[in-house]
Amino acid sequence: MSFSIDQFQLAGKVAIVTGAGGRGNSIGRAYAFGLANAGASVVVADINGEGAKLVADEIAAAGGKAISAQVDITKPESAAAMVKTAVDAFGGVDILVNNAALMAELGSLQAATISLDDWNRIFNVNLTGALICSQAVVPEMRKRGGGKIINQTSGGAFPAASVYGISKLALVGLTTTLARQLGREKINVNAIAPGNVTSDAGRALTPDDSPFIKFLEMSVAMRVRGAPDELVGSLLLLCSAAGDWITGQVLHVDGGWVLRP
Numbered sequence: 001m002s003f004s005i006d007q008f009q010l011a012g013k014v015a016i017v018t019g020a021g022g023r024g025n026s027i028g029r030a031y032a033f034g035l036a037n038a039g040a041s042v043v044v045a046d047i048n049g050e051g052a053k054l055v056a057d058e059i060a061a062a063g064g065k066a067i068s069a070q071v072d073i074t075k076p077e078s079a080a081a082m083v084k085t086a087v088d089a090f091g092g093v094d095i096l097v098n099n100a101a102l103m104a105e106l107g108s109l110q111a112a113t114i115s116l117d118d119w120n121r122i123f124n125v126n127l128t129g130a131l132i133c134s135q136a137v138v139p140e141m142r143k144r145g146g147g148k149i150i151n152q153t154s155g156g157a158f159p160a161a162s163v164y165g166i167s168k169l170a171l172v173g174l175t176t177t178l179a180r181q182l183g184r185e186k187i188n189v190n191a192i193a194p195g196n197v198t199s200d201a202g203r204a205l206t207p208d209d210s211p212f213i214k215f216l217e218m219s220v221a222m223r224v225r226g227a228p229d230e231l232v233g234s235l236l237l238l239c240s241a242a243g244d245w246i247t248g249q250v251l252h253v254d255g256g257w258v259l260r261p
């Protein structure tokens, strides 16, 4: 079969995006809108149930198909309820975007002194949460004969020079392992590694006038930060039939920040 642009279409597909409802201008919100624009039915999931409902309502008002689910991704029973919401409303699950994470709220915790409570809290959300949600959707993907899982890692994982970076590097390991173990079942597992993004959380972490932003602008080949919408094209590639032969990869979307030969 020759290539058709229709391979990017997601009509008839059901997608869950975690962390899509917490803040006004978030990457998860851009992902949920992008998936709905491509034709998917979307479950907007977040620990902030009200925020998730706002985003789902916005998508529906714009003509897309979306519902919300309040979820705590660190709790298997909560992830199972999120998947049930998707199945009850839309008949199954084809796409999971593990986007929820702790980032802006972490500050600069030092590995040498971090309490085990903080360490466990970060890894519970940023790594184990993605595992829990993946375990919850895989049986549904098997019923559909395949699926796509996309883990939101970060340029901050390369090199991991913060506790947050360690959690995102571990998420890359989960990505390659799940890809290896699920590939024969036509479940693709990939990761997106954004650079510094001008979401509300990104701006809270690194304000526009911070020295880090000046340094970053010099280290990024294209000299610019990205908006949440600039990640959506890569997500659609990894979620759609256009990306059927891609698995176990990390796609860097960062204007040329993490450059690896």
Ligand SMILES: NC(=O)c1ccc[n+]([C@@H]2O[C@H](COP(=O)([O-])OP(=O)(O)OC[C@H]3O[C@@H](n4cnc5c(N)ncnc54)[C@H](O)[C@@H]3O)[C@@H](O)[C@H]2O)c1
Residues within 6 Å of the ligand: 018, 019, 020, 021, 022, 023, 025, 026, 027, 028, 045, 046, 047, 048, 071, 072, 073, 074, 098, 099, 100, 101, 102, 103, 104, 125, 129, 152, 153, 154, 155, 156, 193, 194, 195, 196, 197, 198, 199, 200, 201, 202, 203
């Ligand atoms: N903004 C950036 O510069 C940047 C760069 C690289 C990677 N990322 C990653 O992109 C993703 C989204 O980032 P963002 O900037 O939109 O941040 P954000 O804080 O707006 O999004 C994270 C979301 O996760 C939700 N969440 C937290 N704990 C949860 C839990 N236990 N269960 C369910 N939901 C939970 C929050 O409510 C929030 O809505 C994160 O994975 C982040 O690490 C962001």
